Amino acid sequence: MKSSIRYIFLTIVMVVTVMLTSACSSGNGSTTGTGEQPTTPASGNGGAVKKVTVNFLHWRGEDQEVFGRLISQFEEANPGIQIETQVFPSDQYQASAQAKLLDGSSGDVFAAFPGAQFEALVRAGLYTDLSGEAFLSAYNPSLIEAGQKDGRQLAVPYQLVYNMPIYNVKLFEEQDIEVPKDWDGFLAAAEKLKQAGIIPIAFPGADIGPGQFMNVMVMNNAPDPDIFVKLEAGETKLTDAWWVKTLAQFKELNDKGYFQPDALGTKDQGAGALFVQDKAAMLATGSYQLAQHKKNNPELEQKLLAPITVPANEMIYEGIHTTTFLLGVNSQSKHPEEAKKWLAFLSSPEAAGAYANATGQNVTVNGVEYETEELKAVAEWSTRKTRFQPRFTMKNAEVQKAVTGSIQAVLAGQTPEQAAADAQAIVNQEIGK
Amino acid sequence: MRRRRPLILFFLPGLVLYLAVFVYPTLSGLYYSFTDWDGLSPSHRFVGLDNYLRLAEHIVFQKALVNNLKFMAAVVFCQTILSLVLALYLQRSTHVNAALRSLYFIPAILSSVSVGFIWTFIYDPSFGMLNNLLESAGLSSWSRNWLGDAGIAIYAVAGVQAWAHIGQMVILFVAGLQAIPADLLESAKLDGGTRWQVFRHVTWPLLAPAAALVVSYTTIQSFKAFDLVFTMTGGGPNYSTEILSTFIYGTAFSSFKFGFAAAASCVFLLLIAVITFLQFKALRTERVTY
Structure with a gap:
């Protein structure tokens, strides 16, 4: 009898050890928000309902504050959805994000770099086709081409950058x-x-x-x-x-x-x-x-x-632009519709404007009111003859x-x-x- | 047997963890080294020895291998000699020596990434402290573009690696030195041995096991110096500080060639094992008895 009790005790210790170890090993990025959890609606007719949690995976730790504000607005307008953000620094993003994306447990909406990473994620079939989604009309069509593959819009580049001196x-x-x-x-x-x-x-x-x-x-x-x-x-x-x-x-x-x-x-x-x-x-x-x-x-x-490396009459391009921070919906996501709602929210000129003015980054969304001199100066380039960053065309x-x-x-x-x-x-x- | 069963349960969690986080990934790595897996796709093809054959003639892999050997040689040489010299001076257990040993140990408890950032600023050719100090001391001709000159960048990083880990090696050597019976050293001195002779014929043979440990540990450390190199140079300029671990990282996580990276990892593992084995053989001494 004594021996059985000892076995039971040791088994419990072992199970707890393994559980603790696995709990320690899960996740090394910074995460805000909580997992799927029951909540009581404000109007409350008694029963608790489950909120759907949409995980947003990206590398822009410096944007957490503005994303926090946007998330609050979004959650207020969509009480059944909760946005959880998970951020990895950009130099670790390549290595960490893709592992998270594969099992669908993270990154219902996720960011990617154009070029090699986008191509690899496309090959892995991790993108939901966004073609035909209404929110795409909010973007400047020529600025979201970097998120297209084989005629399908798989991601929307959110940031507009000019890679020029x-x-x-x-x-x-x-x-x-x-x-x-x-x-x-x-x-x-x-x-x-x-x-x-x-x-x-x-x-x-x-x-x-x-x-x-x-x-x-x-x-x-x-x-x-x-x-x-x-x-x-x-x-x-x-x-x-x-x-x-x-x-x-x-x-x-x-x-x-x-x-x-x-x-x-x-x-x-x-x-x-x-x-x-x-x-x-x-x-x-x-x-x-x-x-x-x-x-x-x-x-x-x-x-x-931009330095023009040819005689003036041979100049074709005046500068370089890159559309980056490609936002996509994970094909493994359990909540694709809610994920698309979050993406649609970010695509509104108001949300994109708030993001741009808070971060100092221009965006690909049309009709955004820029507030700072720098953003306005950069926005002038949208009418100039610029070319998508050649480096990112290397896969x-x-x-x-x-x-x-x-x-x-x-x-x-x-x-x-x-x-x-x-x-x-x-x-x-x-x-x- | 019934009495042993509870004991087995004690080491079972450790064994399970070891199998799960070491044996299984290692065997998986070996398996993937024979495939063309990109790290993301659900499927992959078996490519036999293709990855290994490609490695044999891969220009960047060869550069990384040569750089890694240079890096290892520089780190092992500097770290072992300097830590031995410091240990010889700090072996007596006085308050000052204990404080100095702690001081030298401090870099070892800093993260490699922090060390990398600190030294990147020290080495900066425009604002860096090192060139400024050299200029203040009238040694401006010694100023260098430490991390930007392809000829010296790998040694500049190796110097930082040695700086960061010397304290650890000093502790190992001091432990080895303090284990040498004092009467042996005393009788050698009484027999008229000079300081060098006492060191050469008494201290060193008895210190050889500690030296073997220091050298092999330093070798393995220098092969695994990924974070320092990644932070300081990212393998540049123009591959001059690319080492095997940065090559493997780039191949897997930037180029998405996990199969190829797994093959490089297997070669890497084998290389460390062979070099460590050879070092142990070279430094192995017969048991010294007096």
């Missing part, structure tokens, strides 16, 4: 420099700034710089919007004139001292600091940093420009890395031809040529 308007005016219209003009402006003791371009060469600046540098050298698609198909090469010329222009900027010294060792924060402190006149990143700069230096007047992340690596190679002193050849060798392996 930011320039310090006051410094340009002080040096009597107008926005250059061709490559010679760009070099002349950079030289003038350099002579005045100002760093022409702060370039975060250690991290995001090559991947950002390559877009504006290549947009007119290879105006074909499918140039990198063709690269991955083996129909063009990095050793062809369009990329070698782009690398040569990168090298020219570096060799002439138009980037800050040791640009390859400078990270995003370092380059940003040079710009915010008025030490650099341009910053080779994108519009998504405007709000943060303004916060750090309220006196700063910023606008966007293979290793090809992307080889391309950006070749930029770092020329800045480190390699010839454009050699850097292009080395990168092409990696591309060949990746595409099986």
